Every structure is written in C-alpha cells, then in structure tokens.
C-alpha cells in the first residue's frame with residue numbers, strides 16, 4: 001500500500017465511501033504524497049510527454065498567438081502574461097522567444113505562473129528566471145488588469161465528479177475499500193446527486209449505469225478567467241484533450257511510465273486526468289461576460305498560425321536526423337490520428353475583442 005493509499009483508506013474508514021473528485025484531488029495534490037507534489041512527471045524518464053516537450057514549434061506558435069492577441073487587445077502596457085500549470089516552463093520560454101518578433105510585447109509582459117508543485121516551480125524558475133516570474137497557488141492570486149493566460153494540459157488535471165444514472169436519478173460515484181482487505185479500492189454508488197448537478201441536456205432518459213463527468217474546479221477557473229476578461233482587456237488560450245459538447249461516458253484515466261494504469265491502484269504514483277468538457281468551460285466563461293472562440297482542433301489551429309512554414313524553415317537548417325525529428329513532431333502535433341483532433345483549442349476574450357488569430361475561417 002502506498003502512503004497515500006493508507007491516508008485514503010483511513011478517511012474512508014472514518015467518513016465512508018469517498019467521491020471520485022476527492023480521490024482525484026488527494027491522488028494529485030495531497031500536500032505530502034500527491035502525484036504533483038512528489039515528482040516531475042514530464043519527459044522520457046517521467047510518465048508522459050506534452051506538446052511543448054514534443055517540439056519548440058508548439059510554444060513558438062502560442063507565442064505568436066499571444067503577441068497578436070495582445071495587439072488586438074490594444075497593446076496594454078504593462079500586462080499580465082500568465083500560464084497555468086507550466087510544467088518545465090518550455091512552452092513559455094519558446095513563446096517569449098517567438099513573441100520578440102512583435103515590438104513591445106515581451107517588454108510589456110509581467111510573468112505570472114500558477115503552479116502547485118514545488119518541484120516544478122523550481123524547474124520553471126530555472127527556465128524562466130530571466131523574466132522574474134511571480135508564482136501563485138491558483139488563478140485567484142493573479143493581479144487585476146489586462147492579461148493573457150495560457151493553459152496547456154492544465155484543465156485535464158483538475159478533479160472531476162462522476163455521476164451515475166440509476167432508475168431513481170443520478171447518484172454520486174464513490175470509491176470504497178475493496179472487500180477482503182487487500183488494501184485496494186473499488187468503485188461504489190454514493191448518494192443521489194442534488195438536482196442542480198444534473199447534466200443540462202442528457203439528464204432525462206440516460207440508461208442506468210451511464211456515467212457523466214463534471215468538473216466544478218475546472219468550471220470555477222473558466223468562470224474566474226471569463227470574469228477577468230469582462231472587467232479588463234484579456235484573452236485566455238486553453239489547449240487540452242476533451243469534447244466540444246456535453247458527452248456521456250467515463251474518461252478518468254491513469255498514466256504511469258507512458259502506459260495506461262488502473263486509476264484506483266497505488267494512488268499518488270500515476271497521473272490521473274479526465275477529458276475536458278469544453279462546452280461547460282465556454283458556458284461558464286460566457287456567463288461571466290467573456291466572448292468565446294472555438295473549440296477547434298489543435299491541428300487546424302496550429303496550421304492557421306503558420307506551423308507548416310515554421311517546420312519548413314527549421315528543416316532547411318537541420319541535419320537529416322533533425323529533419324526526421326521535426327517531421328515526426330509535426331505529425332504528432334497535427335495528425336488527426338494523433339493530437340490534431342482530440343486536442344482542442346478554445347479562447348476566452350473580452351467582449352469587444354477583435355477576432356483572435358487561429359479562430360478565423
């Protein structure tokens with residue numbers, strides 16, 4: 001049993017079966033044993049590889065997007081340039097390098113990073129030290145005023161509740177100790193969910209056993225950022241894997257050492273994520289007063305920002321091996337069978353913002 005499994009088992013003993021969202025929160029963020037508190041999950045030696053770690057082209061395109069968005073917002077100076085869950089800081093480093101092509105953009109930016117992992121904070125401070133980043137535990141800590149926010153694979157790490165359709169209505173899906181006392185965990189049904197939590201369109205008629213996931217944490221962040229865009233010039237870029245409209249089904253998954261794992265086994269030692277419900281994020285941001293662009297597929301977004309020309313330029317100066325690597329990364333980021341369609345891009349912006357790059361025809 002991992003130390004965190006013991007903590008979870010004790011809580012279940014004391015208060016009964018634990019909602020899935022609470023389990024996910026503890027597995028990822030327990031102050032002592034949580035996954036993100038104890039390790040660096042990124043890279044070949046870790047558990048998974050993200051788009052910015054796949055190729056510098058990804059962060060560069062995001063940097064160009066940010067610089068054009070900044071101009072569309074009226075080039076506010078100074079402004080907050082924030083990233084949520086910056087990992088190794090690679091995306092931001094590549095973005096700031098590319099952003100230098102827009103005069104005044106980098107000089108106007110004040111860097112703020114929302115990160116809970118002490119280990120990754122240290123890594124980000126190293127990568128981005130030249131920009132004096134200010135760290136925050138959550139988005140509420142970001143300064144008021146004009147801002148551009150970037151979030152790649154951040155929302156999928158926020159806890160989801162799972163609701164299960166039953167003959168008598170929706171019930172909270174929970175986690176209990178496995179009978180027999182071998183230290184494992186198993187899914188079980190908890191209380192019937194309050195009506196306010198029901199999925200907006202699919203509640204009536206869902207077949208018993210249907211699972212619906214909802215992330216109050218993700219929706220709160222989208223609402224907070226949408227409100228900020230309504231009060232000051234702002235643009236937020238969200239990139240993640242997920243669905244564009246309400247979808248039923250379980251997407252909670254665990255990854256350890258670049259392989260799928262059982263989400264309930266050895267909590268704290270595997271990454272737990274769930275698909276992002278972009279429809280819900282857009283609704284929350286709109287309700288808070290923001291304009292919403294997308295979501296569109298990552299492939300289409302990157303192509304419209306000019307990644308093909310960038311790849312060509314990099315390849316022209318590359319060795320044969322490097323050119324193969326650039327081609328492979330290009331395919332990984334754009335191919336519909338890889339990240340091109342499953343990964344989606346959505347932007348939130350001030351209501352009077354001009355059309356943002358990447359989202360026009």
Ligand SMILES: C[S@@+](CC[C@H](N)C(=O)[O-])C[C@H]1O[C@@H](n2cnc3c(N)ncnc32)[C@H](O)[C@@H]1O
Nearest residue numbers: 036050085086087114115116117120152153157
């Ligand atoms: C999947 S990694 C993505 C890293 C980076 N954006 C990239 O694309 O390489 C998730 C990031 O979000 C951070 N994170 C996870 N949950 C968080 C939370 N609740 N608040 C702030 N940061 C969080 C992690 O520590 C990590 O930096």
